[in-house]
Amino acid sequence: KANPIKRSAILSMPVMEIETMPVFTPTEHSITATFEVEEDNTDVCLFEPFSLIGGEDNPVVLIDCGDDSIITIPQSNGNRHTYSKAGSYSVKYYFESPLDKIEDSAFAPCVNMTSIVIPSTVRSIGGYVFYPWAYGQSKLHTVILEEDSQLEIIGEFAFSSTSISQFTIPSKVHTIGRYAFAACHNLSDFSSESQRFMPFTTGILGQRHSEGGYTLISYASGHTATEVSIDRIAFHAVAEGAISNCRNIRKISFQDELEYLGAIGHNCPNLEEVEGLELIGENSIFDASFSST
16 A cells, blocks of 8 residues: 555655757768777767767767767867777767768867778868867878769868878869878878879879869878979979978979979978979968978
8 A cells, every 4th residue: 555645745746847868860871980099088089079070951960989988078068078998999970861071170189080981972071171180190091982982072181191091082073172181191192083183103193184284283291202203294283282291202303384383392301402393473482491492
């Protein structure tokens, strides 16, 4: 028999409003990434910035870390920091709808990310997406683009200062921003499925012009050559930042007059000589780390 006093006490308690949190289930729209954490209590930044990956119109709705040793700590600004024990983690970010764009700086703080699988639906990788800002060199060494990639745009500084060792330009890419692959010291060569971009055996990536010839848009920072020669037959112009952060280059030779669109040799500590380059425009300056002849 129920105790009438207790029952009466329960019934007379004020009703408290409890805020219910939305419950999400995995969708078919996701990005998969792996993280390597070397020390306990490392901030792996899985959730920061929490909603920027797909933008405000397609925010992350669920993150599956697959391990209880990852602890999330909400921040007052709405982002979340994530602290983890040492180890390897596979993480999935789920979205409500197919991912069309990865927003600017989406994974910039994630220096412990080692690999990522980018869905075929992504048409644009924004600027500074994997660039580690002031966090040092990113551990990201593997970028997998799903089959039948719709990627068209790679933003400026998108993969700069990562540890990728090779990159294939997908067939539909028509735009690559400045410094997109700068300071990738393990990157020695490019490959391309796109008709707009041509990799050369010397570690150079050229953008094809409709009237013929190429603009040199990137030089693989990890290429072992100590001397680079650019001829007028193949190249009509050199883009800003195309040759930068190259540790091995000592000399760059331009065999004929080319249009030059910006500074050259930025953070190339061993570069001693640039030969045959006629500067064009206000920004056509040499970096102070070497003297030209």
